[in-house]
Amino acid sequence: MPNVGGRGKKRAWPSGNEVANSGIALAKRSPYNRPVPNGVPETETHPIQLLRRSLANGRLGHAYLFVGGDIESLESHAVELARTLNCQTPKATGETGIPLEPCRECTACRKVDSHNFPDLDILRPEMKSRVIGVGQIRGLIQKVSLKPTEGRYKVAIISGADRMPPVTINAFLKTLEEPPERTVFMLLTAHPEKVIDTVLSRCLRLNFEGETGVQLDAEDEAWLQSFVGMTVQTNEGLMGRYRLLGNLVSHLSAKRDGIEEIQQAASPLTRHDDIEPALRKKWESELEASIESEYRGQRSQFLAGLQWWLRDVWLAAMQQGRELLHFQAWADASEAVAKRISAEQALENLQSLEATQRLLETTNVQEALALEVGLLKLKL
Numbered sequence: 503m504p505n506v507g508g509r510g511k512k513r514a515w516p517s518g519n520e521v522a523n524s525g526i527a528l529a530k531r532s533p534y535n536r537p538v539p540n541g542v543p544e545t546e547t548h549p550i551q552l553l554r555r556s557l558a559n560g561r562l563g564h565a566y567l568f569v570g571g572d573i574e575s576l577e578s579h580a581v582e583l584a585r586t587l588n589c590q591t592p593k594a595t596g597e598t599g600i601p602l603e604p605c606r607e608c609t610a611c612r613k614v615d616s617h618n619f620p621d622l623d624i625l626r627p628e629m630k631s632r633v634i635g636v637g638q639i640r641g642l643i644q645k646v647s648l649k650p651t652e653g654r655y656k657v658a659i660i661s662g663a664d665r666m667p668p669v670t671i672n673a674f675l676k677t678l679e680e681p682p683e684r685t686v687f688m689l690l691t692a693h694p695e696k697v698i699d700t701v702l703s704r705c706l707r708l709n710f711e712g713e714t715g716v717q718l719d720a721e722d723e724a725w726l727q728s729f730v731g732m733t734v735q736t737n738e739g740l741m742g743r744y745r746l747l748g749n750l751v752s753h754l755s756a757k758r759d760g761i762e763e764i765q766q767a768a769s770p771l772t773r774h775d776d777i778e779p780a781l782r783k784k785w786e787s788e789l790e791a792s793i794e795s796e797y798r799g800q801r802s803q804f805l806a807g808l809q810w811w812l813r814d815v816w817l818a819a820m821q822q823g824r825e826l827l828h829f830q831a832w833a834d835a836s837e838a839v840a841k842r843i844s845a846e847q848a849l850e851n852l853q854s855l856e857a858t859q860r861l862l863e864t865t866n867v868q869e870a871l872a873l874e875v876g877l878l879k880l881k882l
């Protein structure tokens with residue numbers, strides 16, 4: 503049975519300083535509705551503060567990913583946002599009228615509290631399969647395709663976004679990318695590394711435990727930075743894209759050389775001169791496999807960095823504001839590139855890089871060819 507809706511499961515949301523089901527009282531009330539402008543907020547980069555600033559500036563994303571270790575607490579943050587957005591008499595509103603603080607007394611607030619607000623749905627993994635099934639997601643898509651009945655926004659919370667198998671994601675992706683008007687998705691996960699990139703990159707990410715998205719090593723970051731700078735100066739055109747491609751290919755080739763050097767030095771082949779031919783062959787093929795696997799891992803990490811930047815460009819093209827861009831330091835550049843293209847083109851860029859990544863990761867396609875096809879499609 504698809505478990506669509508927040509009513510399916512009898513459980514109190516731990517909100518404010520209520521007691522969570524662990525039996526441990528939450529230390530502080532949900533910071534979501536804590537007033538910001540008076541005094542300095544605890545941390546400027548706390549996800550709730552980022553979110554508040556972005557709402558206060560009139561920007562509401564259509565899909566958020568809440569990341570944190572405790573799924574119950576993420577749910578309570580998500581429900582609080584749903585309550586806030588739909589409160590009929592909010593205590594504070596942003597400049598474009600988006601509510602910032604719920605009254606907790608109006609009908610909508612009370613219905614959210616008693617889990618029967620019709621425009622709020624929560625999906626959790628099915629009990630038996632422990633995954634979010636395609637039936638559940640289809641039910642949800644059907645529900646969000648209708649206009650809100652009582653609220654301002656339809657809010658759909660997907661608790662356990664890492665538990666969506668490919669079939670579910672395939673059914674969901676189009677709606678996640680272009681949701682109906684006045685719909686907000688909130689995907690929650692304690693295991694962001696298990697959420698596939700296509701989903702990660704479509705969401706505005708809020709990290710409740712201070713960790714970040716993709717981690718780049720210093721060389722990759724330096725390369726990406728120069729790539730971003732080059733992109734800003736390169737106006738669209740085939741020559742420009744070939745130049746970017748050449749640059750990327752030589753970065754990868756230097757990466758492979760570096761790995762080869764390190765691994766060859768560590769191989770037993772360098773320490774033994776007189777080896778049986780059979781053993782030599784074995785060590786050689788082990789070395790080769792190990793280089794290939796390390797290289798693939800590093801390449802995938804590196805391309806993920808590029809993907810996250812293309813995602814920033816997409817967010818900028820949708821005028822989502824700067825707060826939630828991944829590469830904060832390059833916000834100017836990302837916005838400059840975004841100005842040249844439409845949001846649809848920016849999304850296509852993201853999709854074509856992801857298709858390239860999939861091709862490289864799941865097939866033995868020739869790397870140069872895959873990169874050429876993928877990169878030349880980019881509209882930057």
Ligand SMILES: [Zn+2]
Nearest residue numbers: 589605608611
């Ligand atoms: Zn209210």
